[in-house]
Amino acid sequence: MSKILIRGAKVLGGEPQDVLIDGEVIAEVGTGLSADGAQVVEATGKVLLPGLVDLHTHLREPGREDSETVLTGTRAAASGGYTAVFAMANTFPVADTAGVVEQVYRLGQEHGYCDVQPIGAVTVGLEGKKLAELGAMHESAAGVTVFSDDGKCVDDAVIMRRALEYVKAFGGVVAQHAQEPRLTEGAQMNEGVVSAELGLGGWPAVAEESIIARDVLLAEHVGSRVHICHLSTAGSVEIVRWAKSRGIAVTAEVTPHHLLLTDELVRTYNPVYKVNPPLRTERDVHALRTALADGTIDIVATDHAPHPHEDKDCEWAAAAMGMVGLETALSVVQETMVDTGLLDWAGVADRMSVKPAQIGQATGHGRPVSAGEPANLTLVDTEYRGQVDPAGFASRSRNTPYEGRRLPGRVTHTWLRGKATLVDGKLT
């Protein structure tokens, strides 16, 4: 593999430096590096980050290849600057056996756009009744370390306790979709002023908060690690902050859309805004941004949820829940966190690469940009301003809430172990 010299990039947003890639690793970082024998990428003014890691992606394969496949999903990931994604288990069949997780893992390796780390289901068929073969999935070629019934809450306290205890044997983590099922029966959107007016079934904040409160207490009791998926309310932030202050091993993620959008958008009845957990209020958005900045929320995860057009081009109640997010995540984070002064680029690298890799134990990702490290890198033109055009998405689905919206920043290059997957904004 040939050498690549990334010239004059602001590494983690700092002073301009040259980064020389040799083969699969970073050979040298410094100023005025020789371009001898290397392909040169002029990066003046751009920001270089460790390749992004998404702990929460829906790739839909196997089963819903009309929405997304491992290939289209990882191409979308590379477009968005990601070098590793964790694929959620709610496929058809459910990723609750070693066979299914190995298939997903293998497809990721074959396509080569980014590493695909399957997440295993906590319970058989996501039914919340019986533990899936967590150990077998961990021991498989996929080496599963993160387990989640995402899309559904592990609401039975005993099953959740057992799962938390069981994965300790191999250092796993349970990622909880916090949604008390009885409190959210018929839920269509955030319960509050807007739902009252629109007559849509309410998804109360307390349905999320009560499960988080229970699960951090369970994690404390059994001395295990719990990860909270797509945390969305100000109250949830308070509970996680309290749990961390108590030394409980809890980590939490927030999605880009919960950092930017509010339930006021549901007034359009446009199902592109239908997502689970639902868009919350301005107050929640503010709390989430603050918590991401101060580290209470550890990471940004996309909850990339592709759906075909027909599942969204209908009345609200009939529509599927979810939005695509891999290709717009960094732009949304720049708009909500960097351009607002809440987080610098080193902070973005921490929240979107280093920490998610640590939580998911994706060794080789989220590493420092320094000599000897794997060349998993993302180059961002942070000065770019432009409208989001879903027609250009690599994802098979187009259910983005940002169509036509002006967002800052654009990923121009992505390298996976020294191999370019994205060059000048185009997939290789």
Added chain:
Amino acid sequence: MQRHLISAADLTRDDAVLILDTAEEMARVADRPIKKLPTLRGRTVVNLFFEDSTRTRISFEAAEKRLSADVINFTAKGSSVSKGESLKDTAQTLEAMGVDAVVIRHGASGAPYRLANSGWIDAAVINAGDGTHQHPTQALLDAFTMRRRLVGRDTGLGKDLSGRRITIVGDVLHSRVARSNVDLLHTLGAEVTLVAPPTLVPVGVETWPCEVSYDLDSTLPKSDAVMMLRVQRERMNAAFFPTEREYSRRYGLDGERMAKMPEHAIVMHPGPMVRGMEITAEVADSDRCTVVEQVANGVSIRMAVLYLLLGGNEPAVPNARTNEEK
């Protein structure tokens, strides 16, 4: 006037008063030997009902026929939410047939809004009730009934309901009638109080332009009209209240409670009534109860709405008006 009628909140005071005044003109047609106007001759109106509602459908159908429209009834019960594509496909089928207006009843809140705003269809859309969201013609017929009874049939023309105190009682949480009425009555200057057990009041109600009370007895003496909402028996199983009898004791309207209302005050109900639970037979059958008038007024209101939405810049009842001018 707007092109569609989706929500009572979309109506300005002047729009609403125009509809009520037009409905008074339409009501005169019912007194004629031939209850028919040529106004919508050659126009096609579809009643698109994804949810059963014989009363509302018949009311719209009567209004459409009195205006000489060609009427198509399309019942698509059960095919809505389970197969999301059916609304769009159905809409486009109707569009291809050259339909001028669609009267839609749907179990999903927002379905008429989507129909009107998604570019699926060019026809005027009239919301005949969507989920727990809105039922604007119901609110208009209720306001029409109140104006006739509380202000006067002829003296009410051009007037709104300023200063009238209206109490709405019952399952506000699940009621599109309550939402529509709060919006419209506020626009028309009335003071609205909602009365319900706290379990049947939506979270977020505090931003609505109305008062909320849990106590019916203290509200009744200050009410010019009391509107009882239908309470579905299945709510009981979902723990919204302990028993039917307890609900009835606290929020039902019987003769004794009705006696606390001012002499002129009226009792309203959107129907169908559950006698014995939310309202006793004694109240339902009293002179103060306007349920039957509401049904008749519904036809007049729907005639007025169809006429105005489908481009009514001619006088609605030419003969009537020219007679007056003469």
